[in-house]
Amino acid sequence: xxxxxxxxxxxxxxxxxxxxxxxxxxxxxxxxxxxxxxxxxxxxxxxxxxxxxxxxxxxxxxxxxxxxxxxxxxxxxxxxxxxxxxxxxxxxxxxxxxxxxxxxxxxxx
Amino acid sequence: xxxxxxxxxxxxxxxxxxxxxxxxxxxxxxxxxxxxxxxxxxxxxxxxxxxxxxxxxxxxxxxxxxxxxxxxxxxxxxxxxxxxxxxxxxxxxxxxxxxxxxxxxxxxxxxxxxxxxxxx
Numbered sequence: 001x002x003x004x005x006x007x008x009x010x011x012x013x014x015x016x017x018x019x020x021x022x023x024x025x026x027x028x029x030x031x032x033x034x035x036x037x038x039x040x041x042x043x044x045x046x047x048x049x050x051x052x053x054x055x056x057x058x059x060x061x062x063x064x065x066x067x068x069x070x071x072x073x074x075x076x077x078x079x080x081x082x083x084x085x086x087x088x089x090x091x092x093x094x095x096x097x098x099x100x101x102x103x104x105x106x107x108x109x
Numbered sequence: 110x111x112x113x114x115x116x117x118x119x120x121x122x123x124x125x126x127x128x129x130x131x132x133x134x135x136x137x138x139x140x141x142x143x144x145x146x147x148x149x150x151x152x153x154x155x156x157x158x159x160x161x162x163x164x165x166x167x168x169x170x171x172x173x174x175x176x177x178x179x180x181x182x183x184x185x186x187x188x189x190x191x192x193x194x195x196x197x198x199x200x201x202x203x204x205x206x207x208x209x210x211x212x213x214x215x216x217x218x219x220x221x222x223x224x225x226x227x228x229x
Contacts, residue, residue, distance in 0.1 A: 001173070034215055036154075043206055043219035044154065050213070058217070089154050093214045096170045098144075098156040 002026050002092050006101035012109040019077040021104045023090035028070045032094040035066055035075045038103075039086045047088075048075065080106070111135040111218045113207050118223030125197050129223050131190040131207030139163060139185040142210035145192050147203035148222075155203070157181075159210065160190070174200075197227045 003026040013019050023033065031051040036044035046055045048066035051073055063078045077084055085108055090101040117129040131143070142165075145157035158171040160181045169181050180193040190207050204222040211217055 032214070036216075038154075043222060044216075045219075046216055049215040055217075091154070091156075096159075097172045098159075100154040100156065103153040 001097055002029060002095060002099050004090055004092055004099050004101040006088075006090055006104050008104060009102060010105045010107060012107050013080050014109045015080055015082060017080045017109075019080050019084075019106060021075045021088055021090075021106075023068075023073045023075070023101050025071045025073075025092055025094075029092045029094035031069050032092060033066075033068070033073050034091045034093060035064075036089045036091065037084075037086050038089065044089065077106075111209070113209065113218055113220035115205065115207055115220045115223035118205065118225050120226045120228065121197055122229050123197060123199055123227055125227070126193070126195040127197065127225060128194070129192040129205055129207075129225070131192075131220055133188045133190065133207075133209075136209070138183075138188040143181075143183065143190045144208040144210055144216070145181060145190075146206045146208055146219075147201075148206070149200075149203045152203075157192070157205070194225070197225075199227050201225065202227045 005024045007022050033051045035048040038044040047060050047064050052066045065076045067074050088104045112134045114132045121127045142161045144159045147155050147157050158181045161168045178196045182191045204224050206222045207220045208216045209218040
């Protein structure tokens, strides 16, 4: 199985900060990676797919961006907003079983 | 409006069985692959499995942790997805989400989730 390792597991930041979350795959997955945001008690929401394509159809703002290929990927929030305090997960869609990273909780500093 | 509504969650004893349903509306259900994803309390997301559409013979994929115990099925005439869970373990306690899969394999719509608690 492909292991997805996210770091950090928790991140403390302030409104306006630039935030970067990393996701590493245990083997190459090309660009078959998605990022999700999840708020407490809610279903996850797709932010980025194919490593860097913004899910504009559901109104994901352009302060979110994704990059990477192969085994190393990043999610960047260019200027953290109050509504961005949440948990974030990566997911590889390269092969079965599909696997998620362990998550990164972005909390208020 | 696309909607996915899970039902059938509840409390079950270890070793027991439970069937979750997911009622889909607002889109052509039969066109789409569908997944189940779960989340244990306070933990991360775990993919449970997938069922493909009729074009791809309704074939299924499962996570190793549930293979042989869980069965995913669908009834396109009822726009419904199912997860039959048996030989349940305490580790299966989680919120179970049904998820619509797009052609490229990405997820777009999720249900609100159904809580399954396995406890004696």
